[in-house]
Amino acid sequence: MESLFYNMTDGYFEGLVRGFRSGILRRPEYLTLSQCDTLEDLKLHLGTTSYGNFLSNEPSPLAVSTIDSKLKEKLVNEFQHIRNQAVDPLAKFLDYISYSYMIDNIILLITGTLHDRDVSELLPKCHPLGMFDELKTLSIASNSEELYNSVLVDTPLAPYFLDCIKREDLDEINVEIIRNTLYRAYLEDFYKFCKEIGGATADVMCEILEFEADRRAFNITINSFGTELTKEDRMKLYPQMGKLYPSGLKMLADCSDYDEVTRVAAYYAEYKQMFESSGSGPGEKTLEDKFFEYEAKLNVNAFMHQFHYGVYYSFVKLREQECRNIVWISECIAQKNKSKVDNYVNLLN
Numbered sequence: 001m002e003s004l005f006y007n008m009t010d011g012y013f014e015g016l017v018r019g020f021r022s023g024i025l026r027r028p029e030y031l032t033l034s035q036c037d038t039l040e041d042l043k044l045h046l047g048t049t050s051y052g053n054f055l056s057n058e059p060s061p062l063a064v065s066t067i068d069s070k071l072k073e074k075l076v077n078e079f080q081h082i083r084n085q086a087v088d089p090l091a092k093f094l095d096y097i098s099y100s101y102m103i104d105n106i107i108l109l110i111t112g113t114l115h116d117r118d119v120s121e122l123l124p125k126c127h128p129l130g131m132f133d134e135l136k137t138l139s140i141a142s143n144s145e146e147l148y149n150s151v152l153v154d155t156p157l158a159p160y161f162l163d164c165i166k167r168e169d170l171d172e173i174n175v176e177i178i179r180n181t182l183y184r185a186y187l188e189d190f191y192k193f194c195k196e197i198g199g200a201t202a203d204v205m206c207e208i209l210e211f212e213a214d215r216r217a218f219n220i221t222i223n224s225f226g227t228e229l230t231k232e233d234r235m236k237l238y239p240q241m242g243k244l245y246p247s248g249l250k251m252l253a254d255c256s257d258y259d260e261v262t263r264v265a266a267y268y269a270e271y272k273q274m275f276e277s278s279g280s281g282p283g284e285k286t287l288e289d290k291f292f293e294y295e296a297k298l299n300v301n302a303f304m305h306q307f308h309y310g311v312y313y314s315f316v317k318l319r320e321q322e323c324r325n326i327v328w329i330s331e332c333i334a335q336k337n338k339s340k341v342d343n344y345v346n347l348l349n
Contacts, residue, residue, distance in 0.1 A: 006307040010090050013082050014307070017315050020078050021303060023050025024318055025325070026348045033329050034341045039067070042330060048266025064330045071323040076128045079316060093309045095156065097316055102157055103186060107179045109135075109211045114175070129316075131155065132196060160185040177229075180220055180237040187213050187239045197309065203300045204310030211298060213242035214271070215291050218270045221252045221261055243268055270294065285343075296321055300347065321345055 002271045006014075025033075029049055036042045039062040042053045054074055084093045105126040112122040126135065132155065155161075155325055164181045187209060194205040217238045224234055231253045238249045265271040274290040285293075299314035325344035332341040 003030070013086060014311060015070055016082060017311050018303065019313070021315050021318065024347055025049060025322055027346055030325065030329075030344065030346065033326070034332075034338070036329075036333055039064070039330060039333055042333060046326075055267075064077065064327060064334050067330050068323070068327050070328060072128050075319045075323065077315070078319070079129060083314065090309060090312075092193070093197070093201075094312060096193060097131055097313055098132075098187055099190070100183070101127045101184050102132060102135075102155070103160075103179065105130040105135060106155070107175055107182075109176065110232060111175050146245065157186075160189075174227075176223075177237065180216065180284075183216060184237060184239045187216075188241060191241050194309075200305045200308035201310055204305055204308055205313060208216070208244040208295075208298050208302070208310065208313065211302070213239035214244045214248075215295075217242065217244055217249055217252055218261065218265070218271075218287075221255055222258060225257060238275065238284075243270075289345070292321060294345050296345050320349055321347060 020181065029045075032045050033042055036045060037248060039061065042063055043058075046055065047053055051074065054070055055062070055067065058070070079094070079097075084099075085089065086094055109122055112118075123135070135155070155345065156186050160182050164185045165188045173289065191206060191209045191213075194202050220234060220237050234253045237250070238245075238247075240246070242248075244252065248264060248267065251267075255261050255264060265275045274287060274294065278285055278287040278290045280286060296318065299317045302308075302310040302314035305311075325347075328339055328344050
């Protein structure tokens with residue numbers, strides 16, 4: 001029944017985002033970009049794609065950082081065009097997409113504050129999709145306590161901080177624990193919201209968010225080896241959702257080396273293949289690359305369904321991966337080292 005009324009408020013936006021998705025670069029276009037010898041050639045070839053003349057006003061010589069900045073600017077413009085016209089529950093769903101970038105931005109500011117960096121210097125390094133009006137007010141915070149109070153009062157992330165982080169935690173050295181604690185609260189909240197929406201949105205988004213939760217659980221476990229993080233600490237950082245939940249998470253918490261993590265992954269068909277086919281040798285793809293490829297596959301498949309909000313999330317993630325691909329190719333060209341120029345994640349054939 002809900003699909004009958006979907007187009008009344010959200011049909012135009014879904015058509016718009018599907019139009020944006022049609023501009024995602026395909027394999028032939030990546031092959032053309034990877035054959036460029038200079039960044040000016042890259043700029044010329046990008047001009048023949050959906051990116052058009054987005055670099056036309058940039059002076060020579062072109063820097064990779066400039067390309068990265070303009071790519072993000074295009075993504076943000078497309079996202080904000082939809083967000084500014086959307087109404088609930090789509091508006092709230094789009095806000096959830098931006099929360100992950102807000103978390104990264106605030107963690108960046110917390111790290112800078114703990115190391116006596118001027119917060120105003122760090123603002124240009126923040127991801128533009130995670131910018132919000134109150135973020136600029138955080139620049140007046142001179143210590144971790146003021147920053148904590150500002151986050152609680154002024155930002156959309158206040159509920160996550162209030163429930164998960166104490167003021168004294170900001171004085172700890174390992175800020176990554178704070179990041180993972182916030183991400184756990186965020187993913188669980190987003191997952192619950194998608195369940196409440198129901199329908200195709202729940203079907204598509206729950207699968208994507210479950211993979212994100214599992215990926216974070218694997219990464220937390222692997223990165224904790226050789227640190228003071230205990231098994232109990234790991235369990236507190238794992239999102240309580242996903243294919244690994246609950247038995248897989250308990251097994252991960254007990255792991256003491258990478259081989260044991262691989263044995264846990266072997267119980268899950270998708271993850272078994274990723275661990276077995278990854279490596280760190282020449283020509284091999286890392287586990288992170290395998291995770292990116294699987295994520296891209298899930299996001300491409302999201303467009304196979306109609307009348308749901310998952311397409312907005314998937315478009316942002318596909319465009320973000322496309323930005324990483326273009327920046328990677330640009331770096332290889334700028335450094336005149338094209339031996340690994342093909343190490344990008346192909347999104348569409």
